[in-house]
Amino acid sequence: MRTLVTAILSVSALLLLTGCWDRLEIEERAVVLSIAIDAADPEVVEKESMVNSKNRKSEHSIPVPEGKTVRVTAQIAVPGRIPLGPGGSSGSGGSSGGGNPVWVLESYGYTIDEALQSMQQEVADRMFFGHLRVIVMSEEYARRGTGNLSDYLRRNPEVRRLAWLVVSKEEAAQYMRTAPQLERVPALYLLSTMDHAVQMGKYPMEPIGSFWIKMSSLGQEANLPYLELQEKNNVRLSGLAYFKGEKLVGVTQPLEVGLFMGLSGSEQGGYSSYVRIPDSEETAMFRVSNRRSKTRAYIKNGRPAVEVTVFLEGNLTEASDQGKGNLNTQEDLQKIGKDLSDRFSDRYVTFIRYMQKKESDIFGYGEYIRAHEPAYWNRHIRTKARWQSAFKDMDVKVNVTFDIRRVGQKAQ
Amino acid sequence: MKPEKVITVVQATSILVSTIVGVGVLPLPLFAVTAAESGAPFATVVAMSIASVGLVIVTMLGMRFPKLTFPELSERIIGKWLAAPMTLLIIAFFAVLTALAAREFGTVVVTSVLKNTPIEVTVFVMLLLAALSARADVRSFSYMHMFYLPVVLVPALIIAGLSLKNSNLLYLMPIFGNRRPDFFGGVFTIAALFQGYFIMTTVIPFMRRPKKAMIASVFGMGIAGGLYLLLVVAVVAVFGPMETKNLLWPTLELAKTTALPANVLERLDAAFLSVWVTAVFTTLLSSYFLTVRNMNELLRLKDHKPFTFFMLPFVFLIAMLPENVLNLYQVIEIVGRIGLILTLLYPGALLLIAALRGLRGEAA
Numbered sequence: 001m002r003t004l005v006t007a008i009l010s011v012s013a014l015l016l017l018t019g020c021w022d023r024l025e026i027e028e029r030a031v032v033l034s035i036a037i038d039a040a041d042p043e044v045v046e047k048e049s050m051v052n053s054k055n056r057k058s059e060h061s062i063p064v065p066e067g068k069t070v071r072v073t074a075q076i077a078v079p080g081r082i083p084l085g086p087g088g089s090s091g092s093g094g095s096s097g098g099g100n101p102v103w104v105l106e107s108y109g110y111t112i113d114e115a116l117q118s119m120q121q122e123v124a125d126r127m128f129f130g131h132l133r134v135i136v137m138s139e140e141y142a143r144r145g146t147g148n149l150s151d152y153l154r155r156n157p158e159v160r161r162l163a164w165l166v167v168s169k170e171e172a173a174q175y176m177r178t179a180p181q182l183e184r185v186p187a188l189y190l191l192s193t194m195d196h197a198v199q200m201g202k203y204p205m206e207p208i209g210s211f212w213i214k215m216s217s218l219g220q221e222a223n224l225p226y227l228e229l230q231e232k233n234n235v236r237l238s239g240l241a242y243f244k245g246e247k248l249v250g251v252t253q254p255l256e257v258g259l260f261m262g263l264s265g266s267e268q269g270g271y272s273s274y275v276r277i278p279d280s281e282e283t284a285m286f287r288v289s290n291r292r293s294k295t296r297a298y299i300k301n302g303r304p305a306v307e308v309t310v311f312l313e314g315n316l317t318e319a320s321d322q323g324k325g326n327l328n329t330q331e332d333l334q335k336i337g338k339d340l341s342d343r344f345s346d347r348y349v350t351f352i353r354y355m356q357k358k359e360s361d362i363f364g365y366g367e368y369i370r371a372h373e374p375a376y377w378n379r380h381i382r383t384k385a386r387w388q389s390a391f392k393d394m395d396v397k398v399n400v401t402f403d404i405r406r407v408g409q410k411a412q
Numbered sequence: 413m414k415p416e417k418v419i420t421v422v423q424a425t426s427i428l429v430s431t432i433v434g435v436g437v438l439p440l441p442l443f444a445v446t447a448a449e450s451g452a453p454f455a456t457v458v459a460m461s462i463a464s465v466g467l468v469i470v471t472m473l474g475m476r477f478p479k480l481t482f483p484e485l486s487e488r489i490i491g492k493w494l495a496a497p498m499t500l501l502i503i504a505f506f507a508v509l510t511a512l513a514a515r516e517f518g519t520v521v522v523t524s525v526l527k528n529t530p531i532e533v534t535v536f537v538m539l540l541l542a543a544l545s546a547r548a549d550v551r552s553f554s555y556m557h558m559f560y561l562p563v564v565l566v567p568a569l570i571i572a573g574l575s576l577k578n579s580n581l582l583y584l585m586p587i588f589g590n591r592r593p594d595f596f597g598g599v600f601t602i603a604a605l606f607q608g609y610f611i612m613t614t615v616i617p618f619m620r621r622p623k624k625a626m627i628a629s630v631f632g633m634g635i636a637g638g639l640y641l642l643l644v645v646a647v648v649a650v651f652g653p654m655e656t657k658n659l660l661w662p663t664l665e666l667a668k669t670t671a672l673p674a675n676v677l678e679r680l681d682a683a684f685l686s687v688w689v690t691a692v693f694t695t696l697l698s699s700y701f702l703t704v705r706n707m708n709e710l711l712r713l714k715d716h717k718p719f720t721f722f723m724l725p726f727v728f729l730i731a732m733l734p735e736n737v738l739n740l741y742q743v744i745e746i747v748g749r750i751g752l753i754l755t756l757l758y759p760g761a762l763l764l765i766a767a768l769r770g771l772r773g774e775a776a
Contacts (some may be wrong), residue, residue, distance in 0.1 A: 021530070022525075022529055109749055157527075160679060213651055213655045216658055371583075371585075372585065374586040
């Protein structure tokens with residue numbers, strides 16, 4: 001008898017353990033590859049939203065967030081049309097060829113979730129965010145504040161922390177529709193834009209997870225890659241969008257991303273700089289190949305101060321009108337290295353000063369103060385808002401050493 | 413009843429480790445940063461020391477009466493009429509602890525993986541599994557723990573180790589924390605996560621050489637505490653204290669950001685969850701086993717098997733009581749702190765009285 005009971009129980013355990021409730025066939029999922037967030041026109045939202053104005057007239061109406069309206073555009077992979085492996089449309093597949101590999105949908109709402117809900121109304125299959133790789137938000141939306149978006153994505157367990165969140169200069173929705181030459185799936189093109197930028201040292205590896213970490217930190221402001229759409233549907237990484245709190249406050253020049261990476265010591269170097277060859281009118285181009293930085297934060301005269309030492313290594317990549325300048329001996333290279341060091345330290349300081357004016361501590365110097373000078377931090381700072389104003393008056397010193405290692409495969 | 417002597421020191425150690433390491437690894441870093449922000453590892457070490465004191469007391473008590481189980485030795489020390497209600501309280505406490513652990517497990521699974529599965533099912537299945545396995549005798553019980561221990565330890569170490577490449581040492585400084593919002597409250601909550609150490613009371617009477625129980629305790633606490641500390645350090649160093657505060661289950665989030673080298677697996681949360689299910693299972697098994705063994709010894713029966721299924725509906729009902737996830741963690745916090753009285757102060761008092769009265773069990 002007892003064995004029988006045990007047997008029944010074990011079998012029922014086996015059956016229950018399979019998790020049948022959550023069975024979902026792969027072709028019944030609408031795989032969302034990428035989404036775009038734009039600020040929307042309130043009147044359009046009024047019409048399209050699931051919560052319409054009639055509902056909101058009465059006293060017991062559904063409350064909606066005031067003045068916050070969004071348009072969400074999603075790119076959904078169409079099963080069978082995503083080219084697998086090389087070859088593309090030119091042959092082998094036959095029946096699978098042709099047609100757009102992705103389906104672009106848009107919807108409106110007062111919040112991200114509402115917009116996605118109403119999009120779900122139009123899609124038969126359940127939308128699945130496990131493969132969401134790129135989230136584009138327009139500059140306009142980011143300037144209004146990103147709290148809403150972050151909250152929604154944080155709560156959704158399907159979303160990866162390694163997805164990219166980028167800011168676009170134009171309407172973000174355009175990025176969902178562009179069809180670049182190199183890749184048939186627009187989302188994957190955006191993804192490789194970012195991944196390759198990281199590999200080439202053009203942008204630090206900072207996906208959405210790092211964005212959230214910086215945003216939560218008391219002594220640091222967040223930053224995101226800033227993209228711009230060019231003529232032929234190509235995408236340009238053209239700066240660093242910096243935040244103050246949860247709101248975007250400005251965008252840097254493309255080259256300043258390199259300065260930012262130098263100050264934070266991202267190892268892979270990728271930006272170049274001109275320098276005047278000594279004793280001549282000529283210029284040469286040097287590319288940074290490795291970077292390293294050391295930051296020391298301390299209190300000077302009762303005020304936070306920071307001293308950054310940046311170590312750069314680089315190679316000569318191009319000399320204009322070669323032959324007239326002297327680039328042939330080690331001494332020449334050392335002289336140029338010295339010159340570059342001075343110029344760079346100047347540019348670094350200018351860049352930090354500029355960010356100080358914007359009260360956006362994307363370098364995280366506040367974190368250094370918090371970590372190394374807890375007594376000062378506890379007495380004077382403690383909150384993010386107070387660090388923002390303390391950062392403004394911080395004393396900055398930057399030392400740079402630039403070592404030139406190689407000159408390429410050309411003698412003379 | 414004469415217990416059979418089957419458990420070796422290594423087995424005792426693995427029972428201790430896999431009992432302590434359980435469902436608590438998920439919210440642990442959150443508890444630690446709410447206690448002391450960047451001082452989270454420090455708070456964990458303090459909590460670990462408190463738990464170690466409890467474990468040492470329990471072990472010394474067990475070694476003093478190497479042949480007696482906990483209900484028996486407490487009767488010997490303070491008499492039947494005082495000891496019986498206390499034993500009953502301990503039984504009730506571990507039943508509640510089992511229930512809460514199962515509920516916490518169910519909540520995590522339903523939130524993050526099986527979103528359409530009713531929570532009753534996940535909780536019930538887990539409890540059923542624990543109940544079925546708790547019918548085993550002490551020997552099989554110890555084998556189960558030893559078998560699953562590497563499955564729990566190795567992947568947890570890999571995830572913590574791999575995640576350290578994204579770490580930022582600034583987040584661990586200052587080591588005592590800038591603010592300590594609720595230091596002792598948080599420390600007690602973390603110490604409560606170690607409460608599984610009470611399983612030593614059940615293990616010692618069955619050890620081949622109870623004299624070596626202390627070695628098992630020291631190693632068990634060292635390994636479990638070390639793992640906890642490592643996870644706290646990894647989470648806080650990667651996310652920073654402020655971001656950790658935003659995460660309900662930071663350790664799960666850590667697994668989500670950690671990729672195997674060369675992108676073999678881009679996120680490890682699925683792997684981590686399957687490991688963690690094992691860890692939860694061994695913990696539930698232990699606390700369930702402890703409950704039914706103590707019941708058995710309180711009533712002086714030969715076999716604990718009849719109780720396993722008798723307890724199941726009660727434990728399940730308790731598990732279903734908390735209203736929502738926030739309420740659940742409130743309850744866990746309160747129950748955990750009450751539990752410290754039962755697992756730390758009560759054995760401490762027993763040991764003191766035994767020493768004062770000069771009581772001692774005969775050697776094994």
